[in-house]
Amino acid sequence: MLSLVQFGLSTLDMAASLRLYAEAFGFRNAGGQALWGETIRIQGLAPDSRAIMWWLVGAQDFFQLELFQHSRPAQRPLPENWRPCDLGWVRFGVAVADYDTTLAAIDSNGLALSGQAVGPDGLRRCAFRDPWVGCCIEVREAQGGDGPELLYATSSVSDLDGARRYYHEILGFPLLPLELLHRTEDETLWGLPGARREGFLVDTGQVLLEVVHYLAPQGQPRRADHRASDQGFFNVALGSRQTADVRAAIGRLRVGGVEPERIFDTGELLAAYVNAAEREVEFCVLPEGMDAALGLEAREPFFG
Template sequence: MADLTFFQVALNTVNMAASLRFYSEIFGFANAGGQAAWGDVMKVQGLEPDGQLLCWFMVGRHRRIQFEIFQHSAPDTRPQPFDWSPVDHGWVRVGIAVSDIDGVLSRLALRAIAPMAPVCASHELRHFAVRDPYSGIIVEIWEDGPGLPGGSHPRDNDYDPLIMYVTSSVADIAVARHFYANILGLPLLPLDTLHGASDEALWGLAG
């Protein structure tokens, strides 16, 4: 089986310009342009050809990993339900490593965005989580350093943020493990490689 390469994180936003500014000014992702789409290509997302959307790209430290941010206008992007939880099905969280975690905290504070729980330390590195105000997902921010889970990444450009991981919440963990390990051929790592049970409190769960 050919090696698989993770190359995008796609999210829907209710405010494209605000999302681009959020990920650029807070974390340092770079604007990589965008495009509008309509017609048959909409079927890729399970939508009708008479729909339309705007898609924008942002890049960080990785050479071949990018954010793809979508705002639909037919049908309109729907905000998450008020009672949404990170245990709801779907992809729910992204982890980003930055070299200046204090700077990120300061810039979030200027926008009145507070961590969902106190900043904690694991692997001798600080990390915390916030709720993206425009897409609704959880963003976990890690301090970059030698102990970073999964390893740090060489700089192929001048951009700082590093996409570490994404998390999806599934109905059947055994089926999901079979799909990723046996169908896609990806290695399964121990759960504590990245998080312990107590880390669930960072994004508002009991742990």
């Protein structure tokens, strides 16, 4: 069975992102790798491309943040007028054990909040824009636990019916009402006061996908020559310990007319990328016994 196992983030400054996520949220170092050659083709890039990849883990089992900084092709920043209603993956939410420490770390990293509120549960929440990845991050005060825990990722789409077919009919995930996660007034937190939107939640298990279509303001599409190396929150990954689960998902994609652009298959490791606009999802096998090699286990703290 597939579950959400990873957020893929492309950062303009790897060290700055690692510092922010470690200091503000408590994510732990899970090691890194360099990518080039045939392996990097899975991102739709030429084999002479190069990138550094780094992993972070929190309190959840079988879940990671995967950050990239590409040096070839040179990483292109998001447009200066980018807004969190623009199309693509635009936001994610994290619950933290020590909310006040998070606020202090956001401030010490030179960042400003875009909004603060108290939720209907009486717990504090805020949001800010990560200047290096470019996406918005909602921070929620956790009721308990060690934290940090990833709560959801938000995809802004132009075709809500198409997205519903993708996640529910093709991939087989149950759908939930949008209002179970956010009320309309929550849009003020990330700088969209008065926004009108519709959508649904995708229940992948421990982490939700929030799929929204903004009626106003309308989101701008990604650039026509979009590359996986561009700055931004570029995909999420659905994974399993079992190769058969991922092969079955790839089969359903093909039957549904969503052909992965690239498949990396060694027999033991299997990964496939769908890079099409509004469908940006990786499918991967993360075998038992390879957690340390694949960035699912915490290592030594950062020297910083």
